[in-house]
Amino acid sequence: MKILAIDDQRIVLLYLKKCLVQLGYEVETTTNGHQGVSMLTSFKPDLVIVDINIPSVSGLLIIKYIRENYSVNVPILVLSGTNDEKVKQEAFNFGADGFLQKPVSLREISVRIKQLLKNPTCIKSHKTLPQEQYIQPxxxxxxxxxxxxxxxxxxxxxxxxxxxxxxxxxxxxxxxxxxxxxxxxxxxxxxxxxxxxxxxxxxxxxxxxxxxxxxxxxxxxxxxxxxxxxxxxxxxxxxxxxxxxxxxxxxxxxxxxxxxxxxxxxxxxxxxxxxxxxxxxxxxxxxxxxxxxxxxxxxxxxxxxxxxxxxxxxxxxxxxxxxxxxxxxxxxxxxxxxxxxxxxxxxxxxxxxxxxxxxxxxxxxxxxxxxxxxxxxxxxxxxxxxxxxxxxxxxxxxxxxxxxxxxxxxx
Incomplete structure (x- = not known):
């Protein structure tokens, strides 16, 4: 199964991709919001992970674009350091399916992804990941x-x-x-x-x-x-x-x-x-x-x-x-x-x-x-x-x- 991750922090994408590939996902990443949008049609992800604070284009607009122009069904998981309740509510209003606030463990991310993808049997269990590894805000x-x-x-x-x-x-x-x-x-x-x-x-x-x-x-x-x-x-x-x-x-x-x-x-x-x-x-x-x-x-x-x-x-x-x-x-x-x-x-x-x-x-x-x-x-x-x-x-x-x-x- 394919996952597209869009985040302005390269170090976050590096660890996230390493973790998800280890579990059996095919993963593409980008730090550029516009490039992420263009990758939707070429990569055709089964799930999208997106940060809110992306310099090139807001993560909220990416969510809105996906729902209006790409797919109403592909799950969208927000991974962000913001604790602003208004931003979280807006993300869900635009069509996000989940919101994880950094710091968050790789295990929690993997569990949430599996839930959104209806627990695919081809993917390894999150228990194979190291314990207590947290992506920082x-x-x-x-x-x-x-x-x-x-x-x-x-x-x-x-x-x-x-x-x-x-x-x-x-x-x-x-x-x-x-x-x-x-x-x-x-x-x-x-x-x-x-x-x-x-x-x-x-x-x-x-x-x-x-x-x-x-x-x-x-x-x-x-x-x-x-x-x-x-x-x-x-x-x-x-x-x-x-x-x-x-x-x-x-x-x-x-x-x-x-x-x-x-x-x-x-x-x-x-x-x-x-x-x-x-x-x-x-x-x-x-x-x-x-x-x-x-x-x-x-x-x-x-x-x-x-x-x-x-x-x-x-x-x-x-x-x-x-x-x-x-x-x-x-x-x-x-x-x-x-x-x-x-x-x-x-x-x-x-x-x-x-x-x-x-x-x-x-x-x-x-x-x-x-x-x-x-x-x-x-x-x-x-x-x-x-x-x-x-x-x-x-x-x-x-x-x-x-x-x-x-x-x-x-x-």
């Missing part, structure tokens, strides 16, 4: 900077997450590691060729630059809607990452940042000396840089792709305070008062200090000078990295970056 890219993480990299946790959550892209940036980190990452990439990227920096460039390069690499994938970053040791876990993502989706925020605020019910484990230094640093940042947040340095943040170019276009001045620089760049681009309202701190439920942190006590002391540097570069000097041009900006080449660095030194 948004495609999310996550940068994980790695420097000598061979002993701390929790690949089994990453593996379990990717198996269960279809629609995430992980970009591991090997930051000039001298141990076996790169070999581990390359081996892991072979397991997840469609959802794992490995960027190899031959020399150590620091966390700030590693995150920046990873974010720009993910930005090249037009499917990705949100881009964030996590520490390789997963001191912030994926459950809290999803909490940040959910907040970003239901709000007007540009960025959602994890906050390690100690409160009842939360499991926040921080070493005494590091906790004291962190409080001092955050206090100085609030006073000097006018960044009114409780925890600027938490290594878990997620943002809408629209602001990634502004945040990461140029190399950062500082090694450890690039989070603060992101705030200053957005402030210069959109206005301080506007950005303060659209960057949200989300309290984490769990954060665990992991031994082997790359931030030494000496580095912690140098942060004081970096705060002063940020204030000087962004608030005092008339010239800076940030452009006033609101148009789309392409990431610069290595040669352009070197030239800009040279100009900066001359200035």
């Amino acid at each position: 948004n495609v999310v890219g996550i940068v994980i900077p790695c420097y000598n993480e061979e002993e701390r990299l929790k690949l089994e946790t990453f593996r379990e997450f990717l198996h269960k959550n279809l629609g995430y892209h992980l970009c591991f940036v090997n930051d000039g590691s001298s141990d076996g980190t790169l070999d581990l990452l390359n081996s892991f990439k072979k397991e997840f060729e469609h959802s794992v990227i490995v960027l190899d920096q031959k020399t150590n460039v620091g966390k700030a630059e590693a995150v920046r390069l990873g974010a720009l690499s993910l930005l090249e994938n037009t499917d990705i809607e949100y881009i964030g970053f996590l520490d390789a040791d997963l001191s912030t876990d994926f459950k809290d990452l999803k909490k940040l993502q959910d907040e970003l989706k239901r709000s007007n925020n540009l960025i959602c940042s994890g906050s390690r605020i100690e409160r009842m019910g939360a499991q926040i484990s921080r070493k005494g000396s590091r906790a004291i230094i962190s409080r001092i640093v955050n206090r100085l940042i609030r006073l000097t840089v006018k960044m009114p947040f409780q925890d600027t340095q938490c290594g878990a943040k997620i943002m809408k792709r629209d602001v990634v170019n502004v945040a990461f276009k140029q190399p950062f001045y500082t090694k450890w305070l690039f989070d603060v620089e992101i705030f200053k760049r957005l402030s210069k681009e959109y206005g301080h008062k506007y950005v303060v309202k659209l960057i949200s701190e989300v309290p984490l439920d769990k954060w665990t200090h992991m031994e082997g942190s790359k931030l030494s006590f000496r580095d912690s002391l140098s942060i004081l000078g970096q705060i002063a540097s940020i204030h000087l570069k962004y608030d005092v000097l008339p010239l800076g990295y940030i452009t006033k041009n609101k148009s789309s900006i392409k990431s610069e080449s290595v040669g352009e970056r070197a030239a800009n660095d040279l100009v900066e030194q001359i200035q």
Whole structure:
């Protein structure tokens, strides 16, 4: 039996097709609504799966077209991330036979398809599919900077997450590691060729630059809607990452940042000396840089792709305070008062200090000078990295970056 799937997210179609072919269906897919309509007569599907939010033409119009011009009998299953009840009602009014809201498991999709096709005996049971594999409502890219993480990299946790959550892209940036980190990452990439990227920096460039390069690499994938970053040791876990993502989706925020605020019910484990230094640093940042947040340095943040170019276009001045620089760049681009309202701190439920942190006590002391540097570069000097041009900006080449660095030194 034939199934036509129309969705603007290629990663969703990839997993959906793999699942349905495994069960015995013949499947064609497209990310273009107009092309999907033209495929109706050439492919002649027995069932159509369609998303609502398709840029070229609304999924609702595709449903209407099928009912008015192609067939009143072919089953139509809507697969969408929207929770708008009016949209759901309209889909059924136009002629949809079923509506599944993402996140939704592949098993549930397969069961619903079989019901709509009157349980064809030629199709395998959904029980042959892996358990708990969910297609997500948004495609999310996550940068994980790695420097000598061979002993701390929790690949089994990453593996379990990717198996269960279809629609995430992980970009591991090997930051000039001298141990076996790169070999581990390359081996892991072979397991997840469609959802794992490995960027190899031959020399150590620091966390700030590693995150920046990873974010720009993910930005090249037009499917990705949100881009964030996590520490390789997963001191912030994926459950809290999803909490940040959910907040970003239901709000007007540009960025959602994890906050390690100690409160009842939360499991926040921080070493005494590091906790004291962190409080001092955050206090100085609030006073000097006018960044009114409780925890600027938490290594878990997620943002809408629209602001990634502004945040990461140029190399950062500082090694450890690039989070603060992101705030200053957005402030210069959109206005301080506007950005303060659209960057949200989300309290984490769990954060665990992991031994082997790359931030030494000496580095912690140098942060004081970096705060002063940020204030000087962004608030005092008339010239800076940030452009006033609101148009789309392409990431610069290595040669352009070197030239800009040279100009900066001359200035």
